[in-house]
Amino acid sequence: METTPFWLAGEPAHGEDAVRVTHPSDGSLVGTTTNATEAQVERAVAAAHAAAPGFAALPASARAAALDHVSRRLAERAGEIARLITGENGKPPRWAAAEVARAASTFRWAAEEARRFSGDLQRLDTDPAAAGRIAVVRRFPRGPVLGISPFNFPLNLVAHKVAPAVAVGAPIIVKPAPATPLTALLLGGILAETDLPPGAFSVLPLPNDRAAALVREPRLPVVSFTGSGPVGAAIRAAVPHKHVTLELGGNAAALLCADWSSPEDLAFAAARIATFANYQAGQSCIAVQRVYVHQSLYDEFLPRLVAAVEALDPAGDVGPLISAAAAERVRSWVDEAVAAGARVATGGHRAGSTYRPTVLTGVPPTAKVVTEEVFGPVLAVSPVSDDTAGLAAINDSAYGLQAGVFTHRLDVAFTAHRTLEVGGVIVGDVPSYRADQMPYGGVKGSGAGREGVRSAMEDYTEPRVLVLTGLEL
Missing domain, CATH: 3.40.309.10 (Aldehyde Dehydrogenase; Chain A, domain 2)
Structure with missing residues (x-):
């Protein structure tokens, strides 16, 4: 069985230690990949950091085109992807097929949002002292994103981290769940078919005990984590200076x-x-x-x-x-x-x-x-x-x-x-x-921040005000 490559700054790569992915029911081998080495992680982080200014300046049409491509390809390869989800995750085919359809929709929504993510105008002459002034409020990426995803939705929860990042022009490094990396790697292959710039994305299999170093990495100012409450709490405590979004589950x-x-x-x-x-x-x-x-x-x-x-x-x-x-x-x-x-x-x-x-x-x-x-x-x-x-x-x-x-x-x-x-x-x-x-998100022990394409785009960005003066409004 051929070893599946991971994606390092948009290019296929192999690491050193092998990762065997098996079916949860019978332990049969679904596929193999490798974990990224420390040197490869450093290359991915450096590439994301270097790509950030250019990616943020990429025209909305280019970002939307890439997202539209991913949405189409997910729909075209739906049966193949659903079978892979069932293989590594074990979920029944009907739910795997539903997940693929949702992921295609998530990328389609992101393409639409990328085209209309325009900002706001605010008249400032509501105060006499600000006659002739208007404010343009736009949102710009905070910087590269670290996305950590769980095993239960190995495609769509990765999509909910990647699609908003591409929509706003923020490079992203995805660490998929160790039990289910193959679907995320397949998504990386579809992203590699687009014209996104080098460094715009990496998908790096890593054991969980190596995630803490990535979380602390100063060149990744945004962390988006979906998973268990104790791990989420540890992330928030470790990097209080970062912008951290947490989806930590519940007992609905x-x-x-x-x-x-x-x-x-x-x-x-x-x-x-x-x-x-x-x-x-x-x-x-x-x-x-x-x-x-x-x-x-x-x-x-x-x-x-x-x-x-x-x-x-x-x-x-x-x-x-x-x-x-x-x-x-x-x-x-x-x-x-x-x-x-x-x-x-x-x-x-x-x-x-x-x-x-x-x-x-x-x-x-x-x-x-x-x-x-x-x-x-x-x-x-x-x-x-x-x-x-x-x-x-x-x-x-x-x-x-x-x-x-x-x-x-x-x-x-x-x-x-x-x-x-x-x-x-x-x-x-x-x-x-x-x-x-x-x-989509929660309060109390269920986390902080919101997923959902537009909400995540706002989490990945920060407002910046431009005041224009001397205008006849």
């Missing part, structure tokens, strides 16, 4: 309000929650983990939810976790909750890297399956006395990424939007909904 909750009561409503909520608690084995930052149900609906809803979970196709809907160790951790958390009094309504079994979709009831509020991020196919379902108590239960968390509120009432939707301590409230659906152009 859904609330069924009193008015969501018809049989059709309950069937829809059960199907959506079952699917998006367990899709790609629950390995999503906004997979449903906690479910709060108005007590008047609980007895009717719970068996519907259990039936919907049991109807899922283990291979086509769920898939394996990233490793047997990850599945074992999920098992230990469920067993701990059961030992503390929780009951298993369905599931609760591990086999290798798979864990059967599990519904728990009567979970103590201190159990890890409700206080931490399970990142596995586990649901904790609890009744609440009223809608207000349900909103309070959602807020009773160290995390705050997104929440889903099943209601038809506009006043309840606005109350939820005002009171929920999360980055996004999804009304009438699960918290797992995300459109790639919308601001």
Whole structure:
């Protein structure tokens, strides 16, 4: 099997120590690459630093053309890329195909945003002392970006770092997750087909214990990290002088309000929650983990939810976790909750890297399956006395990424939007909904800053004011 090159300042390269990428289910070899050496990392950083002024000055048309090319090529090679995602990540083909489609959309949005990222005009003659003055406020790149991406979306979460960087003209170095580097390297190959300048991008496989040095690198003033909370906290503490954006996950909750009561409503909520608690084995930052149900609906809803979970196709809907160790951790958390009094309504079994979709009831509020991020196919379902108590239960968390509120009432939707301590409230659906152009991120332990193409472009840039004087306005 040919060793896949990585991308160093836009050129293919090989390092020294080999990286074997295997399928999470059966350990079969998917592909090989190499980790970049320290000298190669230095070359990538120096190239990004040198490229920064010229890349920032590149016309918007050139940046947009490169992004359009990537979007088209992702769509053209969708089947091939989806198979690679399934191979190294293990997610079922339907979810891999959806990820490729989303990534193509992410680059298309970035091309459109690159064309209209123009700045603002402000009249200053609103004050008599500033007669004849106007301000032009434009945004310019802070400098090269370090993007660190996780294993669960090995294409689209890389896209959410690369596409905004290209759109604003900021060089970027991507460190993909060690378990899933091949998809990011394929994306690097597509970027290499464009006319982006040398140094505009590098994709460097590295073990996690070598990431700290890159984070501290002074020539990379922006760090965009998606991953675990402890690692994100360590990054923020290590470089307080840098502009750091963190997407650190959560334990997303859904609330069924009193008015969501018809049989059709309950069937829809059960199907959506079952699917998006367990899709790609629950390995999503906004997979449903906690479910709060108005007590008047609980007895009717719970068996519907259990039936919907049991109807899922283990291979086509769920898939394996990233490793047997990850599945074992999920098992230990469920067993701990059961030992503390929780009951298993369905599931609760591990086999290798798979864990059967599990519904728990009567979970103590201190159990890890409700206080931490399970990142596995586990649901904790609890009744609440009223809608207000349900909103309070959602807020009773160290995390705050997104929440889903099943209601038809506009006043309840606005109350939820005002009171929920999360980055996004999804009304009438699960918290797992995300459109790639919308601001996406969280509060509390879920991070800082926002993904979403336009939001990330603003994070990667800073405003600069130009005041013009002596004008007849």
